[in-house]
Amino acid sequence: MSRAFIILLAVLFAASILMTGCTAVRPEAENGKLNVYITTYPLYDFTMKIAGDRINATQIIPTGVDAHEFEPSPKLMADLERSDVFIFNGGGLEAWAERVEDSLNRKGVIVVNTGKGIAKDNDPHIWLSPIRAKQQAERIYDALIKADPGNADYYTKNFKLLEAKFDDLDKKYRDTLSKATSRNIITTHAAFAYLCEDYGLNQVPITGVSPGSEPSPRRMAEIIKFIKENNIKYVFFEPLTSPKLADSIARETGIEKLVLDPVEGLTEEQKARNDDYFSIMERNLMSLKKALVE
Structure with a gap:
């Protein structure tokens, strides 16, 4: 074997190692x-x-963990690099995911930013509007077809069923909320802007987009004044966060509390009931009906 041939083999081997590393x-x-x-x-x-x-x-962010604050571990990043598809919400909810999107794309991972072009004003809560949640689901469907065309018929059949569920939920919201005698909802954090925009409601949040933020005394006074001036009867709170803000508002104004769930995870009770996105959104509609229609 000639020396030149041996050198050529060594170069090819080194190149293959470098390519594997990339x-x-x-x-x-x-x-x-x-x-x-x-x-x-x-x-x-x-x-x-x-x-x-x-x-x-694999669901990455556990129930009860604020998605705004979550940061991936090195192990998770290694797992993502070896995955086939990575799906995230976007709109500023998972800043770390937006930072690694290009890198994962270069490694051959199909990355789905479901909120791109849908989310606005740095508000990620698009899934709380059935209309926009359907758009997110369609992007997931497209990615699955791209990654696994062999199961395209199966995915298409299921997506058509899912589309129909979104359309049915949208109709229920439209039909029910068209009868509302009030349009104002007091929420503990500003999670429901898209739902309000799509169904003609006005969200008055106690805090901002992140559920972990605290309102100033001035903001609390503004909320109390708004409630009294507009004859608001309910303040909405969330099952996975502390109700202390809603409790405080209820004590100060004499109004009642109702659950309006941002569907960021399932409680143990919801898991026991086999709840899902649609059953929780149906109960949200019942809460809105009680506050705004009845």
């Missing part, structure tokens, strides 16, 4: 299924309704 090795998924990572509960629910048991799905 591209994450995507392991063979269990049973040949896609490895799909999803940041939040609503997107996980939509994904599972489309893909069912045809994928290995």
Whole structure:
């Protein structure tokens, strides 16, 4: 074997090592299924309704953890680099995901920013409008088809069923809220702007987009004044966060409290009832009906 040939083999071997270092090795998924990572509960629910048991799905952000504050571990980043599909909400909810989007794309991961072009004003809560949640689900469906065309018929059948559920939910919201005698809702944080925009309501939040923020005394006084001047009868609170702000407002004004769930995760009680996005949104509508229609 000539020296020149040996040198050529060494160069080719070195080049192959470098190429391997630049591209994450995507392991063979269990049973040949896609490895799909999803940041939040609503997107996980939509994904599972489309893909069912045809994928290995992982919800990244646990229930009870503020998605605004979550940061990925090195292990999670390594897992994402070896995944097939990465789905996130966007709109500023997972800043870390937006930072790594280009890098994951270069490694061959199909990345789905479900809120791109839908979210605005740095408000990520688009899933709380059935109309916009359907758009998010469609982007998930498109990504699954791209990643796994062999199961396209299965995904398409399930997505059509999911589309119909969104359309039915949208109709229920429109029909019910068209009868509202009041349009103002007092919420503990500003999660419901898209829902209010799409169904003609006016959100008056105690705090901002992040549920962890605290209102100033001036803001609390403004809310109390608004309630008294507009004959508001209910303040809405959320099941996964402290009700202390709603409690304070209720004590100061004599109004009652109702749950309006931002569907950021499932409580143990909701898990026991086998709740999902749609059942929670139906109960949200019943709360809105009680506050605004009855």
